[in-house]
Amino acid sequence: MTPAVRRFDVGVGLHGDHVGGERAAAKALLAGEVDAACMVDGNHLLFAQEGTLVAGATRVLAQTGSYDHCNMTALDPGRSHTAVDRFRRLLLGMDYGDPAVRPLLDLEGLKRWRDGRVSGYHLLEAAVDGSAFYDRKGALSAADYRP
Amino acid sequence: MEQGAHLLVDNALARLAPGDRLTVAGRDPHLAVHLAGWARARGHVLEADDGLVLVKGPAAGQRWQDSVRAGGPGADGVLARAPVSWGLAARGALVEAGGPSLAVDLTERDLVWTDVAPRLYAQAAASQWDPATAIAWNEPFELPPEIEGAVVQVMTYLIENEQAALDVPARFIGRVHPHYREVVQFLATQVADEARHVEVFTRRAALRRRELGTSGAGGRASLQTLLQETDFSLASLLLSVLGEGTFLSLLSFLERHAPDTVTRQVCRLALQDEARHVAYGQSHLEHRVAVDPSLRDRLRSAVERRHDALADTAGLQTEVLDALIVLAAGEWSPPGIARGFGLVRALQADMDEGRQRRLGRLGFPADEAAALSALHTRNFM
Numbered sequence: 423m424t425p426a427v428r429r430f431d432v433g434v435g436l437h438g439d440h441v442g443g444e445r446a447a448a449k450a451l452l453a454g455e456v457d458a459a460c461m462v463d464g465n466h467l468l469f470a471q472e473g474t475l476v477a478g479a480t481r482v483l484a485q486t487g488s489y490d491h492c493n494m495t496a497l498d499p500g501r502s503h504t505a506v507d508r509f510r511r512l513l514l515g516m517d518y519g520d521p522a523v524r525p526l527l528d529l530e531g532l533k534r535w536r537d538g539r540v541s542g543y544h545l546l547e548a549a550v551d552g553s554a555f556y557d558r559k560g561a562l563s564a565a566d567y568r569p
Numbered sequence: 570m571e572q573g574a575h576l577l578v579d580n581a582l583a584r585l586a587p588g589d590r591l592t593v594a595g596r597d598p599h600l601a602v603h604l605a606g607w608a609r610a611r612g613h614v615l616e617a618d619d620g621l622v623l624v625k626g627p628a629a630g631q632r633w634q635d636s637v638r639a640g641g642p643g644a645d646g647v648l649a650r651a652p653v654s655w656g657l658a659a660r661g662a663l664v665e666a667g668g669p670s671l672a673v674d675l676t677e678r679d680l681v682w683t684d685v686a687p688r689l690y691a692q693a694a695a696s697q698w699d700p701a702t703a704i705a706w707n708e709p710f711e712l713p714p715e716i717e718g719a720v721v722q723v724m725t726y727l728i729e730n731e732q733a734a735l736d737v738p739a740r741f742i743g744r745v746h747p748h749y750r751e752v753v754q755f756l757a758t759q760v761a762d763e764a765r766h767v768e769v770f771t772r773r774a775a776l777r778r779r780e781l782g783t784s785g786a787g788g789r790a791s792l793q794t795l796l797q798e799t800d801f802s803l804a805s806l807l808l809s810v811l812g813e814g815t816f817l818s819l820l821s822f823l824e825r826h827a828p829d830t831v832t833r834q835v836c837r838l839a840l841q842d843e844a845r846h847v848a849y850g851q852s853h854l855e856h857r858v859a860v861d862p863s864l865r866d867r868l869r870s871a872v873e874r875r876h877d878a879l880a881d882t883a884g885l886q887t888e889v890l891d892a893l894i895v896l897a898a899g900e901w902s903p904p905g906i907a908r909g910f911g912l913v914r915a916l917q918a919d920m921d922e923g924r925q926r927r928l929g930r931l932g933f934p935a936d937e938a939a940a941l942s943a944l945h946t947r948n949f950m
């Protein structure tokens with residue numbers, strides 16, 4: 423039997439959710455509307471601390487390996503290699519000890535930027551393909567998606 | 570971790586250097602999941618290992634590396650300069666770098682300070698009185714209509730003066746760096762004092778009559794120049810030393826010659842507060858001229874400038890001066906009026922003498938103090 427997937431789209435204008443969607447999923451879990459919910463480990467802790475989830479009332483069924491939750495992808499880098507390279511150097515140069523950029527890193531939940539990695543995404547990729555969220559060209563194909 | 574265990578981990582990490590390892594143990598089945606999420610958010614690394622081993626990250630140290638200790642909490646921790654970048658941080662706090670700067674311009678101790686500021690604030694806090702209970706509002710009395718009218722006119726005059734005395738410190742509160750906490754606190758009590766003075770003088774004025782007295786344009790012009798003085802020390806001179814100083818004479822005169830208990834009580838209570846306001850202004854200016862004797866030139870020109878600005882105005886309206894005579898007379902009779910007239914003459918001499926004495930304590934020679942006192946507004950405040 424294929425499990426039915428219910429998405430909690432709390433869009434911010436991008437093809438991605440923020441913590442709001444995971445919180446809605448946690449509430450649905452607690453209400454018995456769904457059998458399991460996906461969330462990052464830190465949010466499981468956060469939801470228990472803030473009382474969205476009852477501490478100790480849920481259990482972790484499975485965990486993926488870690489992958490980066492956010493990546494900067496430059497399209498067609500050949501045309502503006504210097505700009506992309508400069509952008510990369512600026513990001514990597516952001517120092518948590520610098521009071522001018524520290525609030526920005528805090529907003530992003532980071533202590534520093536790291537070199538791009540594309541590893542660790544295979545489970546996520548398989549799930550996205552399996553649910554036909556994107557088509558072969560990478561365009562959004564999920565009909566009911568509300569960003 | 571769902572019930573605050575991060576504090577235990579943090580506490581243990583605080584004693585380690587970045588790169589050091591900490592083994593974490595616990596019975597919660599979610600410990601590994603939660604510890605991983607928590608550690609990542611704080612820049613620590615959870616080692617992929619059998620046990621739970623954290624490697625301390627540099628973030629906490631980085632956050633505080635440029636922090637500054639903002640003086641100390643007591644008066645001995647007051648610094649000569651307070652950077653606006655400290656914002657609203659408590660004096661004595663460890664202040665993280667960054668954050669918005671405060672829009673205050675009085676950021677140097679000598680511009681606002683006096684060593685008695687902490688003591689005067691404490692005294693002010695201990696001396697706040699309740700207008701509802703401190704005054705015998707229901708005490709029965711009936712004055713001859715001329716005398717009651719004089720009291721109402723004097724009260725009407727006092728109210729607008731109190732309003733100016735409330736406005737001036739209120740405008741400065743937002744300009745003093747909160748590092749000079751006792752100054753801000755004292756000014757706050759001064760504003761509260763003046764609010765009570767406005768209240769009790771209004772209540773006395775309206776106690777027997779439905780209508781208040783008159784407000785002269787000249788008196789208001791005088792008060793307006795107080796509001797226009799934007800320099801803290803010059804405003805201290807004009808308002809506190811000269812204006813409120815003159816009011817010490819006026820209020821004790823009113824207390825002494827008040828024809829009824831309520832008038833006597835409101836004037837006595839206001840007088841106690843005013844003595845503190847004068848003490849602050851006087852000691853601040855004594856502090857400042859000791860540090861910078863050239864301030865005396867600026868004090869002198871402030872008095873002269875104000876005098877010139879008011880040269881074409883009437884100053885104290887005759888109705889007020891006349892009301893003081895009638896109030897002091899206490900009865901509507903030629904001998905009473907003559908007595909009241911003499912008492913008001915003596916009052917004006919007493920005011921002048923007080924101003925000269927205070928100017929003398931600021932280092933002005935006697936002849937100069939006399940000349941400056943003579944230039945003080947005829948409105949008293």
Ligand SMILES: [Fe+2]
Pocket residue numbers: 731734762763766839843
């Ligand atoms: Fe007052």
Ligand SMILES: [Fe+2]
Pocket residue numbers: 734763813842843846
């Ligand atoms: Fe005052």
